[in-house]
Amino acid sequence: MTRSGSPAPARPAFPARTLLTGLAATVALLLPLILPLFQVTLLVNIAIFAIVAIGLVLLTGILGLTSFGQAAFMGLGAYTTAVLTTQAGWSPWLTLPAGFVVTGLIALFLGLITLRMQGHYLPLATIAWGMSLYYIFGNTPALGGFTGITDIPPVRLFGWSLSSPRTFAYLALVALGLVALGAQFLLSSRVGRAMRALRGGPVVAEAFGVNAFRLRVQVFVLAALLASLAGWLYAHSQRFVNPTPFSLQAGIEYLFMAVVGGSQYVWGAVLGAALITLLREWLQNLLPALIGAQGNFEVIVFGVLIILTLQFAPRGLWPLLERALPQSGVRLLPQRSRLPGRAMPQPGTPLLQVAHAVKQFGGLRAVNDVSFELRAGEILGLIGPNGAGKSTMFNLITGVAPATSGQVIFAGRDITRLSAEQIHRLGVARTFQHVHLLPDLTLLANTMLGGYARGKAGMVASLLHLERGEEAALQHEALRQLQRVGLGEQAFTLAGNLALGQQRILEVARALVADPTLLLLDEPAAGLRYGEKMELAALLRRLRDEGVTVLIVEHDMDLVMNLVDRLVVMNYGERLAGGTPAEIRANPAVREAYLGVDLTEDLAGGAA
Amino acid sequence: MQIFDPTIFPILAADGLTNGAVYALLALALVLIFAVTRVIFIPMGEFVVFGTLTLASLQLGKVPGTLSLLLVLLGVAALMEAFTQFRRGQTRQGLRTLIGAGLLGAALWVLAGWIVPLKPPLAVQALLTLLLVAPLGPLVYRTVYQPLQNATVLVLLIASVALHLVLTGLALVFFGPEGSRTPPFAPGNVRLGQVTLSQQSLLVILVSALLMLGLYFFFERTMPGKALRATAVNRLGARLVGISPSSAGILTFTLAALIGGLGGMLIGPSVAMTYDSGFLIGLKGFIGAIIGGLVSYPLAAAGALLVGLIESFASFSLSAWKEVIVFTLILPVLLWRSLTTRHLPEDEE
Numbered sequence: 001m002t003r004s005g006s007p008a009p010a011r012p013a014f015p016a017r018t019l020l021t022g023l024a025a026t027v028a029l030l031l032p033l034i035l036p037l038f039q040v041t042l043l044v045n046i047a048i049f050a051i052v053a054i055g056l057v058l059l060t061g062i063l064g065l066t067s068f069g070q071a072a073f074m075g076l077g078a079y080t081t082a083v084l085t086t087q088a089g090w091s092p093w094l095t096l097p098a099g100f101v102v103t104g105l106i107a108l109f110l111g112l113i114t115l116r117m118q119g120h121y122l123p124l125a126t127i128a129w130g131m132s133l134y135y136i137f138g139n140t141p142a143l144g145g146f147t148g149i150t151d152i153p154p155v156r157l158f159g160w161s162l163s164s165p166r167t168f169a170y171l172a173l174v175a176l177g178l179v180a181l182g183a184q185f186l187l188s189s190r191v192g193r194a195m196r197a198l199r200g201g202p203v204v205a206e207a208f209g210v211n212a213f214r215l216r217v218q219v220f221v222l223a224a225l226l227a228s229l230a231g232w233l234y235a236h237s238q239r240f241v242n243p244t245p246f247s248l249q250a251g252i253e254y255l256f257m258a259v260v261g262g263s264q265y266v267w268g269a270v271l272g273a274a275l276i277t278l279l280r281e282w283l284q285n286l287l288p289a290l291i292g293a294q295g296n297f298e299v300i301v302f303g304v305l306i307i308l309t310l311q312f313a314p315r316g317l318w319p320l321l322e323r324a325l326p327q328s329g330v331r332l333l334p335q336r337s338r339l340p341g342r343a344m345p346q347p348g349t350p351l352l353q354v355a356h357a358v359k360q361f362g363g364l365r366a367v368n369d370v371s372f373e374l375r376a377g378e379i380l381g382l383i384g385p386n387g388a389g390k391s392t393m394f395n396l397i398t399g400v401a402p403a404t405s406g407q408v409i410f411a412g413r414d415i416t417r418l419s420a421e422q423i424h425r426l427g428v429a430r431t432f433q434h435v436h437l438l439p440d441l442t443l444l445a446n447t448m449l450g451g452y453a454r455g456k457a458g459m460v461a462s463l464l465h466l467e468r469g470e471e472a473a474l475q476h477e478a479l480r481q482l483q484r485v486g487l488g489e490q491a492f493t494l495a496g497n498l499a500l501g502q503q504r505i506l507e508v509a510r511a512l513v514a515d516p517t518l519l520l521l522d523e524p525a526a527g528l529r530y531g532e533k534m535e536l537a538a539l540l541r542r543l544r545d546e547g548v549t550v551l552i553v554e555h556d557m558d559l560v561m562n563l564v565d566r567l568v569v570m571n572y573g574e575r576l577a578g579g580t581p582a583e584i585r586a587n588p589a590v591r592e593a594y595l596g597v598d599l600t601e602d603l604a605g606g607a608a
Numbered sequence: 609m610q611i612f613d614p615t616i617f618p619i620l621a622a623d624g625l626t627n628g629a630v631y632a633l634l635a636l637a638l639v640l641i642f643a644v645t646r647v648i649f650i651p652m653g654e655f656v657v658f659g660t661l662t663l664a665s666l667q668l669g670k671v672p673g674t675l676s677l678l679l680v681l682l683g684v685a686a687l688m689e690a691f692t693q694f695r696r697g698q699t700r701q702g703l704r705t706l707i708g709a710g711l712l713g714a715a716l717w718v719l720a721g722w723i724v725p726l727k728p729p730l731a732v733q734a735l736l737t738l739l740l741v742a743p744l745g746p747l748v749y750r751t752v753y754q755p756l757q758n759a760t761v762l763v764l765l766i767a768s769v770a771l772h773l774v775l776t777g778l779a780l781v782f783f784g785p786e787g788s789r790t791p792p793f794a795p796g797n798v799r800l801g802q803v804t805l806s807q808q809s810l811l812v813i814l815v816s817a818l819l820m821l822g823l824y825f826f827f828e829r830t831m832p833g834k835a836l837r838a839t840a841v842n843r844l845g846a847r848l849v850g851i852s853p854s855s856a857g858i859l860t861f862t863l864a865a866l867i868g869g870l871g872g873m874l875i876g877p878s879v880a881m882t883y884d885s886g887f888l889i890g891l892k893g894f895i896g897a898i899i900g901g902l903v904s905y906p907l908a909a910a911g912a913l914l915v916g917l918i919e920s921f922a923s924f925s926l927s928a929w930k931e932v933i934v935f936t937l938i939l940p941v942l943l944w945r946s947l948t949t950r951h952l953p954e955d956e957e
Contacts, residue, residue: 066762068769113943120648120761121942124898127891128938135932252769259766295780303774310767311755 016326025177032169040165044237046270046277047172051179051230053257053269055223058183060255061263062192063219064199065115066123068251069130073224075137075246076103077231082149082241083142092155092236099228107224111217130248137243148242155236168237175233176270179226182463183266189462189471190448190455195219196438197449203400204436206420208429208514209453218459249299256302260309262316271318276302332479333472339454342427342515344547345411347377351518351549352397357406359392366392368573369406376517379540379550381560384570385593390553391433393570394522397551398430399423411517425453429516431507433523439496443487443506446495447478450513474513481512485539501532505539518549525556537563557594561585569593618803620920626809626878628916629816630656630871634893635912636823636905637864643840643903644860645853646761647753650768653890654775655865658741659872660881661779664788666733671724673782674740679713681747686710688751716740730791738869745865746858753861754854772887779883787885790876812874819867820909832859888931892919895938898945911941 032040052070060066080102081095090098114125138146154163155171162168186192194215197205202212235241244250253276261272283298291297313320345351352374359367367389374380384390395401397408399420408416415423429450437446451474457467482488485505490498495506504524511519521540525533537559540550554560560567561581569576569584571593577584584590634652641649658674665672686709693702716739723736752771756764792808799805827833839846839856847853872881879885896912915934923930 064762066765113939116947117942117945120765121898121945123762123765124648124894125939125942128935128942131891131935132932135929135935139929139932249773252773255766256770291781293781293784295777295785297777297781299773300777300781303770303772303777306770307752307767307774310759310763310770314759314763 020325028173028177029170032166032173037165040169041237042277042281044165044169044172044233046274047169047176048230048233048237049254049257049277050176050270050273051233052227052254053261053273054179054183054266055226056254056258057263057266057269058186058195058219059223060258061265061268062187062195062199063216065216065220066255067126067220067223068123068248068255069126069133070223070227070254071246071248071251072130072133073103073107073227074231074234074250075133075241075243076106076224077228078235078241078246079137079143079149079231080228081232081235082152085153086149086151092153092232096229096232099232100225103224103228103231104221107221108217111220111224115213115216115220126251127248130251134243134247137246144242146243148240150240152235152239152241154239162236163239165237172233172237175229179229180266180270185465186459186462187266189465189467190452190457190474191215191459191462193438193441193445193449194452196441200436200438203420204432207398207400207424207432208449208510209421209424211421222459253302256306258316259306260316262318264315265318265322267322268316268318271321272316275317279305333468333475335472335476336469337473339451339470339473339477339515342517345376345517345549347375347547349376350374351376351411352551353407353409354393354397355407355409357393357396357408358404359389359396359401360404365573367396367403367570370570370573370575371406372568372575372578374518374549374551376549377544377547378565379544379552379563381564381567382551382553382570383555383557383560383567384576387572388570389573390570391522392573394430394520394553397423398428398520424514427515427517428520429511429514429518430520431504431511431522431524433526435500435503435507437495437503437506437510439494441495442492443482443495443498443509444475444478444491446506447482447491447510447513448474450481450510451477451515453514478509478513481509482506484512485509486535499532501528501535504528504532504536508539508543512543512548516548518551519543521550521552521554523554524552525554525559533559615803616924620924621917622803622805622809623878624917624920625913626812626916627875627920628913629813630875631889631893631896631912631916632909633816633819633867633871634890635896635900635908636820637867638890638893638897639900639903639905639908640836640840641860641864642897644836645749645753645857646764648761648765648768649864650765650890650894651748651772651775651886652864652868652893653886653888654772654779655741655744655868655886656872656875656889657779657881657883657886658744658775659737659869660790660876660879661783661788661872661883662740662869663733663737663790663873663876664881665783666724666736667727667790669725669727671720672740673778674744675716675720677778677782678740678743678747679717681744681751682709682713685747685750688755730793734793734873737873738866741869741872742862742866745861745863745868748865749857749861754857757853757857772890776884776886779886783883785883787880787882788876789880790873792877793873806878808877815870815874819870823863823905836860892916892934895934895941898938899941 031043035043052074056067056070077099080099081092084090084095084098085092110129114122117125137143143149154161155168156162157171160167162171194205194210197208198210198212198215205212234245257272257276258269259272260275261270262268279301280298283301287297288294309316350373355371357367357370358365370393382390382393392401396403399415399418399422403416406416407414410423410426410428413426415426455467455470455474457470461467479488479491482491485508487502487506487509495503498506524536528536533556540552540563544550552560552564564581566578566580567584568578569590576593577587577590634656638649638652641647662672662674686705690702690705693705720736748771752767753764756767792806794807794811796807797804798807798810827837835846835851836856836859838849839851839853843853846856892915893912895915897908899911900908918937919930919934922933926933
């Protein structure tokens with residue numbers, strides 16, 4: 001039923017992009033046959049490095065966690081297979097999962113310790129353990145010290161020994177193809193949207209039910225496993241390992257590949273790996289002759305290249321190239337099922353109760369003993385002058401900053417100490433005072449993020465695209481909500497192209513996809529023009545009539561007075577008054593607080 | 609344990625304190641740079657290397673490659689500056705920038721070419737070293753970081769790592785792969801009871817302490833120092849009262865390069881410096897800086913001293929594992945720091 005109602009997505013009749021990818025894959029598969037042997041070896045290296053760089057795209061470009069230590073994880077995979085094949089006689093096909101286990105466990109341990117770190121502490125930590133692991137490889141006699149381990153057996157496939165670079169190239173290219181495909185699948189999934197949302201900070205992602213820390217650890221381990229796979233390939237293509245390719249310097253180069261190519265694009269990683277590898281090969285021959293001495297002078301050029309990239313093409317080279325390629329259309333999946341809905345509370349029953357809430361910041365009581373009640377099916381406005389504690393109250397209810405004392409009860413459950421993520425899963429959805437959207441994604445994708453908590457598909461299902469049924473249901477639900485707020489026509493445009501008023505409305509649609517019993521709006525009219533405010537008010541009234549309960553924190557008196565059923569007024573962190581708009585308008589204390597009649601001394605005395 | 613042997617312990621402790629004092633200077637410079645410009649300055653150690661190796665070249669009567677780097681950077685920076693000025697329509701200022709940079713470069717080139725082959729006394733060589741190394745700081749800021757002024761901390765960090773690689777590579781080109789030592793400023797030993805200490809290590813500790821005191825007065829008593837502190841506290845606010853973030857950045861990087869070059873000459877007699885020693889030296893300063901949360905100067909200095917001591921004792925008992933111990937140590941410190949630092953949940957830069 002919904003398909004007929006939805007506008008046809010802008011999808012080209014001819015999937016040019018898919019065709020192009022197929023063409024690129026065919027060329028890549030032909031290369032090992034036609035290139036000279038030396039260049040086939042380079043091709044193998046590019047494929048291997050691109051796998052590591054794709055891990056960095058997921059971790060750094062999408063999730064925003066910078067790691068200089070991927071080479072160390074690659075070393076774990078390489079050394080695991082080197083030791084087990086040469087000393088225990090294992091088949092390489094068994095050492096690959098063994099490498100995953102070793103790398104996965106160490107990455108999990110490091111992730112659990114370091115991913116709680118914020119901002120710049122994490123990359124510094126990756127430098128530290130990147131160096132430590134390198135020195136451990138070099139100083140452990142069982143790993144061959146700095147000379148390494150030789151005579152690693154080749155990989156055997158169906159009785160074939162992949163000992164020549166030409167045959168091994170196919171293994172590396174297939175591995176790269178699978179990794180690239182999986183990464184693309186992941187990015188266009190529920191988990192991928194959560195990863196992108198997390199980049200801007202945990203507040204938005206957690207407001208839609210994402211467990212930020214867990215997702216960070218998952219992606220970190222995934223990137224480490226990709227590096228481990230690359231290490232396994234590297235060990236069996238070189239047939240020997242030593243610590244040098246797994247040093248911090250190598251780790252830095254992988255990050256450079258991702259940054260130069262375009263750290264937010266899977267193909268950017270491949271482009272970066274190819275560029276840096278080929279450039280190094282060329283410079284390694286050219287520079288020593290030019291300078292007249294031996295040494296790895298190519299790092300000078302790499303460093304300058306990175307600085308120039310950061311200054312002139314901060315998103316990397318791939319986006320520049322992509323402009324010339326045909327755009328891929330958004331594909332709407334056929335809907336087979338609908339997401340389960342939530343049972344809505346009886347109108348008029350208490351939905352949210354705040355009792356004697358207190359929030360203390362050091363010596364400041366931002367919220368002091370405030371109580372109020374919100375009934376299902378009404379619009380309640382929370383107003384007050386600047387610094388009245390409205391936003392703090394908002395944070396107490398949404399779990400961003402828990403109350404110092406007092407109680408918040410939602411639908412009969414005490415939510416005072418729950419996290420933002422848990423509170424969202426109980427049926428509370430919100431918008432933000434400063435719009436938090438993903439400008440590079442379509443309205444549809446942005447809206448779908450709101451349904452994160454209604455989906456179940458995890459990392460593995462997303463990597464393999466096994467969650468398409470759920471994704472389809474989510475797409476159609478998001479489309480329905482976009483139509484509900486009047487943005488259905490623009491579902492396939494980019495969110496960054498919208499005006500501020502429409503972005504606010506898009507945030508409402510995103511919140512509605514969560515099927516909330518309570519919708520919280522944080523200053524939705526801030527920065528809007530008059531007409532946009534009227535549209536917003538009309539939308540909220542319509543939603544109320546459809547049974548949505550709304551709590552709105554707002555500055556704008558006109559909007560609030562003509563919209564809400566009841567009001568709670570806060571001043572200096574305390575509850576000043578409560579009642580219908582007419583009662584509030586007549587309340588002298590409220591007028592004093594807002595208009596500043598000369599009673600400030602009394603008020604200050606009362607607040608202290 | 610052997611390290612507590614009364615004849616060995618004081619030597620190790622003095623070694624640790626000497627190196628620790630230099631790490632402490634670096635830690636202070638790193639905290640300063642981060643506070644003012646948000647740059648995590650990985651190449652700090654390269655200034656140290658350039659300090660030592662420039663002095664070592666001067667000792668041999670060779671014009672160091674530092675001069676070429678300085679001239680190239682000066683040229684690039686002048687072109688960038690003039691380009692901005694031309695675009696603003698300030699043609700005369702732009703020309704003045706170009707001519708000024710040209711004259712300055714020529715003067716440096718002539719000065720170095722004349723004075724270096726004469727092998728002047730150590731003090732003059734040290735001054736010349738500072739003259740060659742200190743300007744690298746502001747020039748690097750102008751060419752690399754100023755165009756990225758509004759980038760995130762992580763982008764600035766990646767730029768720092770890139771710059772570190774460039775400077776290391778150039779150091780290899782300029783000075784070759786061999787290690788060099790520089791002569792001590794204060795030769796001879798002092799006997800304190802049973803222990804013999806070199807006068808140089810006492811000098812290092814003394815100079816470091818004096819420099820820290822000097823920095824303290826600079827920040828507390830002088831206008832530029834106060835301007836830097838204001839920028840560190842609130843960049844926008846400082847800008848509103850007329851402190852330009854660019855000039856604050858340039859001043860900061862000048863101080864940092866000065867500290868780095870001086871540190872290199874202080875540590876030069878005790879460490880065989882190679883072109884790539886800078887990274888490890890810088891990182892050790894870093895551990896100190898991070899112990900101070902990249903904001904507290906006294907904590908950073910104390911942390912760096914601790915790193916010097918740990919390194920000294922570790923290198924005696926477990927020399928192969930020295931680096932593993934020092935760098936694994938950073939993990940609990942980072943964890944503790946990131947758990948205790950208050951984090952703004954929303955709307956940060």
